[in-house]
Amino acid sequence: MADADLRQYGRWRTGGRARLVVEPGSVGGVRATLAYLAGTDLPRLVVGDGSNILFDDRGFDGVLVRIGPRLSALRLNAPYVTAEAGIWVPRFVRLLGQRGLKGLEHAIGIPGTLGGLVMMNGGSRRQGVGSSTVEVRGCDMNGVPFARSQADCAFRYRGSTLQDDGLIVLEADFRFETAEPGPMRRDMISIMVERRRKFPKSQPNCGSVFLSDPRMYKVVGPPGAAIERAGLKGRRIGGAQSSPLHANFIVNLGDARSADILSLIHLIRTTVHDQTGFWMDAEVRHIAPNGTVRPAHEAAAEHALLTA
Ligand SMILES: Cc1cc2nc3c(=O)[nH]c(=O)nc-3n(C[C@H](O)[C@H](O)[C@H](O)COP(=O)(O)OP(=O)(O)OC[C@H]3O[C@@H](n4cnc5c(N)ncnc54)[C@H](O)[C@@H]3O)c2cc1C
Structure with missing residues (x-):
């Protein structure tokens, strides 16, 4: 289009x-x-x-x-599964659950594609998709193909060499445990119930904005707690608001501009730094008009300088 x-x-x-x-x-x-x-x-x-x-x-x-959905084919050969990158993560996790393939239930509530999840080793409850991943195939930005084993991907907390090297995930092989579907289904329902209670659902958002940092976690706690302590939970700039339900989520109240979101990210990051001495980095990535992709806090700092 x-x-x-x-x-x-x-x-x-x-x-x-x-x-x-x-x-x-x-x-x-x-x-x-x-x-x-x-x-x-x-x-x-x-x-x-x-x-x-x-x-x-x-x-x-x-x-x-x-x-997206046009690239969402699956091949199952339990306990191995090959999936294309466009499959929607909640759908993939539900299909695995129905077949008693265990290991990715923690990702049931993550509303992205499998490719995005694998690239940054996404997950929840301190887990990541990388631990179930056997091999990733895709290409670079020039269309040149690659295949990387789990070891070569060097999955770490919300990152991998796929991300470092700017590679595109097109499909991946996984290995799961086998288990009874009934208890797995119950686990997934309880994860969803907890997420619905903790996270805003009806207002547009991109999940947690700031990454948790283990050093900061020990001293101050997770980003949400630090933002709350800084008095910024519920703070609004234009149409963007730090969610009153979970401070590390920024929601679009209806008429937000990206500039409002950038301003709020900058305000939160600098205020938390002034109070705690820790810089929180954004998990969310900003896309510049020329295609430059970088963590949103970097674009937010530039935006603050240009609009000061
Ligand atoms: C309500 C909500 C809750 C969330 N909860 C969680 C959570 O619990 N845990 C978690 O980890 N994340 C969470 N997220 C963030 C997000 O869903 C995940 O990071 C997801 O994996 C991103 O996938 P995507 O397809 O939407 O990627 P996009 O947002 O489209 O892209 C994100 C980045 O990945 C790159 N990318 C996208 N597809 C590919 C690909 N195939 N190959 C290589 N690079 C690619 C893009 O270029 C971009 O840099 C949440 C988001 C929301 C909105």
Whole structure:
């Protein structure tokens, strides 16, 4: 789609327009698209469900390659599973549960694609998808294919070498435990109930904005507690608000601009630093109009300088 409204592609529902959005229907199609774009001077960017990105109000002057439901094939050979990157994580986890394949229940409430989850070793309850991952296949931004074993991916807390090297995940092999589906289903329901109680659901958001840092955790606690202690829970800038339900979530009250979200991120980060001495880094990534992707706190600091 040409001249696409980015609000459809990011879960904060903010941002300007993209020159073009394409959604290839096969692994080969993604590689061919990226290889073609590498020969042009257009910026290119691969996204999944947009549950961890902040588009810019000025838009994205390039081609957004979306990996979504068109790329969600699965092959099961218990306890091994091969899945394409576009499958929606809650759907994948439910399918595993129905077949008694255990290990990814912690991710049941994460509303993104499997590719985005694998790239940053996402998960919850201090777990990550990397521990069940056997091999990841994909390509670089020029469409050149790669395959990396679990060891080569070097999964760490919310990161991996896939992320460090800017690689695109197209499919992955996993190995799970086998278990009774009944108790697994009950576990997943209790995780969902807890998440619904703790996290805002109806207002657009991108989950936790700031990463937990083990050193800070020991002294101050998790980011949500630090933000609350800094008196910023519920704080609003324009249409963006630190959620009264969970301070580390920033919600769009309806008319937020990305600039409001950036201003709030900067206010929270600098205030918590003044009070605790710790800098919190953002998990959420900002997409600049030229396609530069960086942690949102970096874009927020620049935005604060430019608007001071
Ligand atoms: C309500 C809510 C709750 C959340 N809870 C959690 C949680 O408990 N734990 C957690 O870890 N995360 C959580 N998240 C964040 C988010 O859902 C995950 O990080 C998710 O894995 C991102 O996937 P995505 O497809 O939405 O990626 P996007 O937001 O589309 O992209 C995020 C980054 O990944 C890159 N990317 C996307 N797809 C690929 C791919 N196939 N290959 C390589 N790079 C790619 C993009 O370029 C971008 O830099 C939550 C988000 C929300 C909205």
